[in-house]
């Protein structure tokens with residue numbers, strides 16, 4: 391459990407920050423202001439303790455041993471799956487496949503589902519604001535299968551162009567793959583509506599939830615998507631773990647992605663019978679400690695309450711946007727009406743890399759670059775930009791510090 395959940399008005403960030411050891415440090419002699427949670431969030435000590443307990447007490451392999459340690463590790467590993475199922479409101483734990491992260495989840499779908507279901511003349515739709523992880527696997531698949539990758543356009547605010555999807559959907563479209571929240575722009579896409587439209591046209595829908603799962607309540611059944619991809623390290627969990635949610639009938643019809651131990655029920659030199667769901671998609675020794683840590687992260691988020699997290703971050707988004715947009719020469723990149731947890735900006739006359747370094751010297755961690763979304767950056771005429779991305783442990787004072795540091799950087803660079 392977190393040290394403190396909330397006070398009457400919402401999250402008590404002052405107390406809750408005590409759960410995050412990394413936030414307590416000085417960087418270049420200044421109190422760290424961590425505004426890079428979209429790249430990777432910080433880890434509360436509850437998650438670190440769960441990892442330690444596994445390594446100090448339960449360390450062994452899963453699904454293989456009759457001995458006590460293996461039993462304990464297996465129980466914890468499988469109960470972690472239940473906890474993520476509950477977090478996503480998936481219908482059953484078998485619909486949750488552990489992966490290394492959102493990237494691997496999308497690759498699993500492109501390979502395991504795509505190779506069977508996408509053929510010559512078919513189309514795959516992605517949006518103009520996708521992360522490379524939701525572009526390149528589809529590009530490779532389309533090339534391999536003689537299919538066409540098409541891009542749902544966005545407007546200058548960084549929202550999907552209204553009506554564009556409707557005109558692009560046809561019986562040729564096999565899947566629509568979109569980010570729930572854009573990592574580069576912060577745009578929240580109407581994924582429920584997109585999934586419904588995709589289904590009406592006979593296509594499936596994959597939602598890249600890497601940037602939504604840490605920030606808002608997720609209900610995959612209500613969303614109606616066929617696939618939902620997420621990364622643990624962006625939601626207070628360990629690195630090297632993520633998950634793919636897939637509806638059972640879709641998952642059942644999919645080909646294995648990787649093969650080897652644990653994904654089989656029997657093997658001869660002539661033939662292999664595959665294991666039940668979801669183990670069929672988890673070949674080899676899995677990321678056991680990380681799955682256990684992920685369950686602790688999910689418990690932590692749930693005990694804070696995803697609604698409360700969302701409300702706190704909405705306040706921060708409004709405050710941070712106002713604070714930064716008041717700086718002369720600063721242009722916000724991504725001004726969608728519905729946004730989450732990301733403020734990307736360009737500062738006139740400042741190269742983002744120089745800006746990032748000057749901010750770092752003032753103890754402020756932001757990401758600068760193309761944010762693995764080069765097409766989205768190019769759309770705004772940029773090769774790089776600075777991005778402040780935040781979480782429930784951030785406060786308005788973090789944005790005060792950022793705004794002051796940007797002003798200082800501006801003076802130095804002038």
Ligand code: C6P
Pocket residue numbers: 428429430490491492493494521523524569571572573574598600601621632757761762
């Ligand atoms: N975005 C960012 O700084 P992995 O690396 O597999 O955990 O997640 C990939 C990924 C997929 N989709 C979206 C929308 C993402 O934001 C990311 C990761 C990080 O924005 C690192 S590039």
